[in-house]
Amino acid sequence: MRRRTLLKGLGLSALAATGCGTSIRGSGPTGEDRIVIGFVSPRTGPLAGFASGDSFIVDTVRRTQAFAGGITSGGRKYPVEIVVKDTQSDPNRASQVARELILQDRADLIVTSSTPETTNPVATVCETQGVPCVSAVVPWQAWYFARQADPAKPQPFTYTTMFFFGVEQFGGCFVPMWERVPSSKAVAGMFPNDADGNAFRSAWPDIIEDAGYRWVDGGSYTNGTTDYSSMISAFREADCEIFINAPIPPDFNTMWKQAAQQGFRPKLATVAKVLLFPADTEALGDLVNNIATDSWWGPYMPYTSSLDGSTAKALAEAYQAASGKQWLQTLGSTYSLFEVAHQAFTAVDAPHDRKAVAAQLRRLSYTGISGPLDWTKGPVPGVAIQQPVGVQWKKGKDFPYEMVVVDNTLNPAVPVGADLTPTNP
Structure with missing residues (x-):
């Protein structure tokens, strides 16, 4: 891939049909030491089509034993709380809700999905505040180069990672x-x-x-x-x-x-x-x-969940049965965000050690509902590539x-x- 082509791909994204959604808050008891995962997506507004399956995925993930039974990190089991925020398809609000998750909800990790208008402002806030963040459904050039002070001389990020594909x-x-x-x-x-x-x-x-x-x-x-x-x-x-x-x-x-x-x-x-x-x-x-x-994802993918072993086909069919609607590609991506979170937290000694969690994300390699994802291969630090x-x-x-x-x-x-x-x- 030519260098100039990579730099030209900064604005790649996608729009989708509108939809609706409501905020979901995790069930972790207030005041108890727990792992808090923030999830940011465009649940309303012109980008809402991307997030139309988010409620189903969050509910599904929370019911898995991997999350409902708590995440074991450093030999200790922690209850998990998932806090969902809606950007309303507005980049400024994306930044705002990311700050809320960090300052008010004390998120240990933030996951975010669907177009640069959503992922980039969230990732930028997380990088500035020193909070681990994983993005998805954003072409990697748009996520990586567009957030650089000088795209011609890119510098690796410390706290922010992503998976998807590019030009x-x-x-x-x-x-x-x-x-x-x-x-x-x-x-x-x-x-x-x-x-x-x-x-x-x-x-x-x-x-x-x-x-x-x-x-x-x-x-x-x-x-x-x-x-x-x-x-x-x-x-x-x-x-x-x-x-x-x-x-x-x-x-x-x-x-x-x-x-x-x-x-x-x-x-x-x-x-x-x-x-x-x-x-x-x-x-x-x-x-x-x-x-x-x-x-990049569908029921024809021969992949299984790293959380409970269910297949991509089973996930798509479960969504269709629950919603009465046809499956959509972002189901797999959103599910994988929580797989990645689980992988990172179980691999560190202390889930509240943000530097350790971020470092684990950058060297993570596993196979789950979206197939193999390997952050050690690049194409740049902090990016794992899916093959569509x-x-x-x-x-x-x-x-x-x-x-x-x-x-x-x-x-x-x-x-x-x-x-x-x-x-x-």
Whole structure:
């Protein structure tokens, strides 16, 4: 991966459908020496789709014997309290609730998830206050470089760590799918004039060029644009048969419907930032069929919980039974945050020794519900990488559309569920 590409990937994130949630407080008795874990996520606001399974996961984790029976650290068993905070999808509030967890709840560790707007302010507060923190569902470049005083000369963090993937994994996930569809090798890019769009616009040309494809930028546009005719015309004139993007979901929905009306039907659409969750498919209906995206967790993952041995499939099915809704990728990520917390606390002599817990996080290596996570391998200190698979939305049996694995180039342990099918034959 080129150095300049890494630095260009600072703004990668994703938006999702809205949802709702309420704060949950752990059951540890007040005044008793206990382990306090703070959990920060966007339970309400425009990013709430990411957190729509959080209540279920927190309840599930708290019922496991690993947590309900207390965590043994340094030969002593401690009751555990989980304190949940909602950022309301606001970075400023994310900072505020992180401070509350540290100063009022006396958190021993804070875990946080879902986009840089959530994880970065929380991690920054934790690093400043000397409190261990684990982040997830944030591209690592966006988490690591964007928090540096000088991104060109990055310095390792002491208290903050994370797991997910980054620009190179997007390329490693999408390009193999392109290779399986004969095309003109012209790639259309739909990237808005915002932090995420500009980061993708900067990072993708290197990946595309190295893979032997030709880049066609649809042009920088303002979020909320309603007419994409000029972009669609440019893609058609350039004979683009591969499509990538990083827009907010409503804009993609508008553009994709106009593309169908105006005859732009790329052979394969590989999308980022949109269509991550089942709710995202509703607005498109049949137009979502065979659109491809990345998947970092799902019931098809051959992984089991390090807390109670349950499988990824069992976790997804339990969520569906409890909620009546389709599983979503962030279930695994949120669950893994608490696995990581458990791993760290059980490996130290004193759970309230923040330096010791933070040091353990930086050298942690284990396998759990999200598969193998190894902080000793990098790519930079404090970061563990997941390997996503390529999936397509296809008509399902239990739900209108379901994610099906069609490419496992980056993660051969995940079985392929179907052949990759052109989005538009």
